[in-house]
Amino acid sequence: MDELIRAIEATLFASATPLSVDEIAEHVGEGEIETALGELVQHYEGRGIDLVERGGRWHFQTAPDLAHLLRRTREEPRRLSRAATETLAIIAYHEPVSRAEIEAIRGVQISKGTLDVLMDAGWVRPAGRREGPGRPLLYATTHEFLTHFGLGSRKDLPGIDDLKAAGLLDPLDESIFQLQLETEAEAD
Numbered sequence: 001m002d003e004l005i006r007a008i009e010a011t012l013f014a015s016a017t018p019l020s021v022d023e024i025a026e027h028v029g030e031g032e033i034e035t036a037l038g039e040l041v042q043h044y045e046g047r048g049i050d051l052v053e054r055g056g057r058w059h060f061q062t063a064p065d066l067a068h069l070l071r072r073t074r075e076e077p078r079r080l081s082r083a084a085t086e087t088l089a090i091i092a093y094h095e096p097v098s099r100a101e102i103e104a105i106r107g108v109q110i111s112k113g114t115l116d117v118l119m120d121a122g123w124v125r126p127a128g129r130r131e132g133p134g135r136p137l138l139y140a141t142t143h144e145f146l147t148h149f150g151l152g153s154r155k156d157l158p159g160i161d162d163l164k165a166a167g168l169l170d171p172l173d174e175s176i177f178q179l180q181l182e183t184e185a186e187a188d
Contacts, residue, residue: 004031018057055146096127096138
């Protein structure tokens with residue numbers, strides 16, 4: 001294994017947080033870091049740990065099929081309320097988004113506690129303020145959100161066709177919309 005690969009491996013192993021390619025370069029110097037990362041991914045494939053990239057940042061994680069061996073205490077899964085799940089989905093698909101925009105999409109007001117739960121989980125963060133009246137606070141997802149849900153980037157979120165195929169969205173009855181259009185045309 002060449003020295004660049006060894007240096008990258010040591011840097012990632014010792015880092016407490018995931019690192020971007022630029023941050024890795026700060027530690028190991030210049031070189032073909034992306035190529036070396038690809039070789040490391042292949043090297044760790046099928047082992048007890050995996051080298052993964054989430055949101056443009058690289059880190060080692062326990063192989064998913066072995067994670068249960070390392071849990072010392074039983075984790076109690078925390079179920080999100082429907083409001084929190086809907087809010088998280090809106091933020092993920094529309095970020096950066098303001099509270100008013102979330103409420104407009106959901107059609108109801110959200111309690112402050114809903115956003116607090118998502119921020120406490122580390123999945124949502126304040127992302128600045130919109131330039132405009134009142135300068136509303138904007139919300140966006142975090143790297144922890146990508147890591148928790150196993151996403152490389154927001155582009156990996158399922159699209160509408162994927163959601164329909166999984167049975168999570170009802171297929172729209174196109175004939176209803178056609179009937180409405182015909183009725184409106186007759187009224188004019």
